[in-house]
Amino acid sequence: MRGGTGEVWHAEDTRLPRTVVLKRAAFRDDRSGAFDRLWSEARAQARFGHPHVVTLHDIVEEEADGQVTSWLVLEHVPGGSLDGWPAMSPEAAARVGAQIAAALAALHDQGIVHCDVKPGNIVVTADSTAKLADFGAAYRLGGTDTITPNGPVSHTPAFAAPEVLRGHPEPASDVYSLGATVYALATGAPPGAEPEYDGLGPLGGVLDAMMQAAPEDRPGPDEARRMLDDIAGTEQPEPPGHAAPTDNDGPGAVGGRTTAWGRPAAFVRRHPRPVAAVVVAVAAVAVAAAVVIPSGGQEAPARRKPASLIGDPRTADPCALADPAALGRFGEAELDNDYGNFDRCDVLVSVGEAEHDVIDVRIGMATGAGPESGGGPARTIGRVRVVAEAPEEGECGRMLVLPSPDGGTTVSIDARQTDEPPAGAAPAPLCPIADTAVASAAAVLNRGPLPRRTPPFPPQSLAHKDTCTMLGNDALDVVPGIDARDPEIDYGGWGCEWHSTTQDIQVKLRFDRGQPLTAEDGSPTRLGGRRAFVEPDGEGGGTCLVRVVHRTYADQHGDDAIEMLFLVVQGEPPTERLCSMATSLAGAAAARLPAA
The missing domain is CATH 2.60.120 (Jelly Rolls)
Incomplete structure (x- = not known):
């Protein structure tokens, strides 16, 4: 399948096994520019995991006859994009919007602006979970780590904020584009110069706020998510019986022609991490990418892919x-x-x-x-x-x-x-x-699929947050040799771990629930305006544990229970030094907690 920015191939990873999507640049006349755009897209998605963002598994290079081709290896989302779907109920459109708003909040916390939110860049899983795709227009805020410069293909005018059309995108621009996207999902067409909100009920007021002309007048993505979530209730989008490919070959695209290709001569990596096992797996993917074409010239009927048993990790019970x-x-x-x-x-x-x-x-x-x-x-x-x-x-x-x-x-x-x-x-x-x-x-x-949580987590719950976004490079600078951009991410984004490359020190941060804490759980203090408890050797020798209370709620028996940050620094330094680092990190994470 070929589109505006690249080619997309479906493939079977025969080693794991799983279905994946392979994407490479559309070369045309600007081969170096095509490579740059593809690597830019990889940088935008690398080291980032979120249940509502399409996962980048890997980026590899195929070398043959002196020519090198770069490929993204992406999660396959079988439901296709939302482009071309008939209008859905305001509640279902709000559900999609709430999920993508959660993804935008996490991306913005990482300094990434998507710049091209639209129905064609939102794909849906078999259980109607929405995921944001195609980071070819994204860029990173600040410094010199620009992902892609603005250009004629970096946005879609019908969904772009006014400042994007002027060449000055910012995080609030994604909120505007999401508002325009939800409007299109609920009405069947993008908003015009004067959007009509008749028939949208409470959703109309939320969209009006999201599409304000001035960026500072729009809600942030977290606030937009809460408002959309309240409107959506338990509603889910219902697939119309087809899956539409994205117009620029996003990773959820399905239904296009797939052409057979031979075994690659070699895959060459340009980054130093140990990846031998992954290279072998991707080589197997490449070999398995072909669809058999019968001698009569007709494509073999597509094999129906099994539905996910888990679906969205954050709603699976x-x-x-x-x-x-x-x-x-x-x-x-x-x-x-x-x-x-x-x-x-x-x-x-x-x-x-x-x-x-x-x-x-x-x-x-x-x-x-x-x-x-x-x-x-x-x-x-x-x-x-x-x-x-x-x-x-x-x-x-x-x-x-x-x-x-x-x-x-x-x-x-x-x-x-x-x-x-x-x-x-x-x-x-x-x-x-x-x-x-x-x-x-x-x-x-x-x-069949795992049932969803009933009732869902309340809006103020930590379950809607990603632990990896709670600590940035500035905070993690207190630990020598740790790169905030290279975490190990646990299921649902509810746990994150960083390892120093220069010393035997690791930082573990997760969300936790339990009974209210007392002085028996460590020395009480306050961090970021929250109650906290510091416990040397709280996770065994050579550790320091800090727990920060986020909120109190009633458990299944009506008793008090709490949600908390659970942070451990473990390593060779003396316990006093470990606790100094742990307290500093916990304070930085506490400052990013949402309102309880």
């Missing part, structure tokens, strides 16, 4: 995988959906009278493709592969490896004793408990 009734045969079982980070759900099983007889069955979502080889015994339950993890004292674990297109997500199920049993006590049936929980979870996954 891990508690839907739990079955307390099935675990009830071991003792009294109670679901706890307010335990730890947002990526988990726990069932507490009382197998006896003593405290050590309480078993915590933890169901956790994680990023990663699972073990490539080795590990414990494996078996298959329907579409789900179950791998037994190495046994540990007081714990029995299993990993559920999901089929394509969810190869980047795993589900861990661990049965753990909450307290160490006394000597001579009979062992708890940890592995039978874990296997019972596995059977229930696999049954849910094999029936």
